[in-house]
Amino acid sequence: MGLGEPLRTVGGEWLRPAEPSQAAALYAAVDASREALAPWLPWCTARYTPASAEAFLAEATLEHRTLIFSSHDSTAVLGAVSLMPVDRYDEVWKLGYWVRADVQRRGLARRAAATLCQAAFAASAVQRVSILVAVGNAPSRRVAQALGAQQEGVLKSRLLLPSGRHDAAIYGLMPEALAEDLRP
Ligand SMILES: CC(C)(COP(=O)(O)OP(=O)(O)OC[C@H]1O[C@@H](n2cnc3c(N)ncnc32)[C@H](O)[C@@H]1OP(=O)(O)O)[C@@H](O)C(=O)NCCC(=O)NCCS
Incomplete structure (x- = not known):
C-alpha cells in the first residue's frame, strides 16, 4: 500500500485520500464534533x-490528506489525518489529526496517524515528521507519545487558538521510532 491509495490500519479502519465527493460526509463529522474540535482547530468555527x-x-494541495472510515466501503467519516510539507528540501512534514467526538478514546487517532506516517516513510517521501501540540491538549500529546514521537521542546506562544495564544510542545517522529504495534 502506498501514499495516494487506501490504507488499512492495524485496527481495520481505512484511510482514503480526501476528495470532493466526500464533502457532505466530512461536514457531517465536523458538525457532530464542533464542541470537541473547536478549542484546538482554528478552522472549526461557527x-x-x-x-x-x-x-x-x-483545494489543490501538496498535502497528503486522508479521511478515516470504519471499513473499506463505509462512507461515514470518523476523522482525518494529514501530512503537510513544512520543509521540502529537508523532507520534513507536519502531522495533523482529529477524530469525530463520538468515537474518540478508542485509539483511532494513533492507529490512523501511524498508518499514514508508515506509508510516507515507506515511500521515502518523508524522513521526519513534526507534531505541534498546544501544551494543554492532553489527548493529542498522548497520541504523539503513543506514536513513538519524542518531545523536543516547548515553543513559547506558538499557536493561535480561539482562547488566545498558547505554548506548543514540538514532537519529532523518525521512521525507526514509529511504534511497532501501530504499524500496519
Ligand atoms: C486528539 C484526538 C485526535 C485524539 O483522538 P483519539 O482517537 O481519541 O486518540 P487515541 O484514542 O489514540 O488517544 C487518546 C489519548 O488521550 C487520552 N485522553 C482523552 N481525553 C483525555 C483528557 N480529557 N485528558 C487526558 N487524557 C485524555 C486517552 O486516554 C488516550 O490516552 P491513553 O492511551 O494514555 O489512554 C482527539 O481528541 C481530537 O480530535 N481532538 C480535537 C482535535 C485536536 O486536538 N487535534 C490535534 C491537534 S494538535
Missing part, C-alpha cells in the same frame, strides 16, 4: 458550513 468542507476538498 462559520464552518457544508461549503467550507467543499472548498477544503476542492
Whole structure:
C-alpha cells in the first residue's frame, strides 16, 4: 500500500485520500464534533458550513490528506489525518489529526496517524515528521507519545487558538521510532 491509495490500519479502519465527493460526509463529522474540535482547530468555527468542507476538498494541495472510515466501503467519516510539507528540501512534514467526538478514546487517532506516517516513510517521501501540540491538549500529546514521537521542546506562544495564544510542545517522529504495534 502506498501514499495516494487506501490504507488499512492495524485496527481495520481505512484511510482514503480526501476528495470532493466526500464533502457532505466530512461536514457531517465536523458538525457532530464542533464542541470537541473547536478549542484546538482554528478552522472549526461557527462559520464552518457544508461549503467550507467543499472548498477544503476542492483545494489543490501538496498535502497528503486522508479521511478515516470504519471499513473499506463505509462512507461515514470518523476523522482525518494529514501530512503537510513544512520543509521540502529537508523532507520534513507536519502531522495533523482529529477524530469525530463520538468515537474518540478508542485509539483511532494513533492507529490512523501511524498508518499514514508508515506509508510516507515507506515511500521515502518523508524522513521526519513534526507534531505541534498546544501544551494543554492532553489527548493529542498522548497520541504523539503513543506514536513513538519524542518531545523536543516547548515553543513559547506558538499557536493561535480561539482562547488566545498558547505554548506548543514540538514532537519529532523518525521512521525507526514509529511504534511497532501501530504499524500496519
Ligand atoms: C486528539 C484526538 C485526535 C485524539 O483522538 P483519539 O482517537 O481519541 O486518540 P487515541 O484514542 O489514540 O488517544 C487518546 C489519548 O488521550 C487520552 N485522553 C482523552 N481525553 C483525555 C483528557 N480529557 N485528558 C487526558 N487524557 C485524555 C486517552 O486516554 C488516550 O490516552 P491513553 O492511551 O494514555 O489512554 C482527539 O481528541 C481530537 O480530535 N481532538 C480535537 C482535535 C485536536 O486536538 N487535534 C490535534 C491537534 S494538535
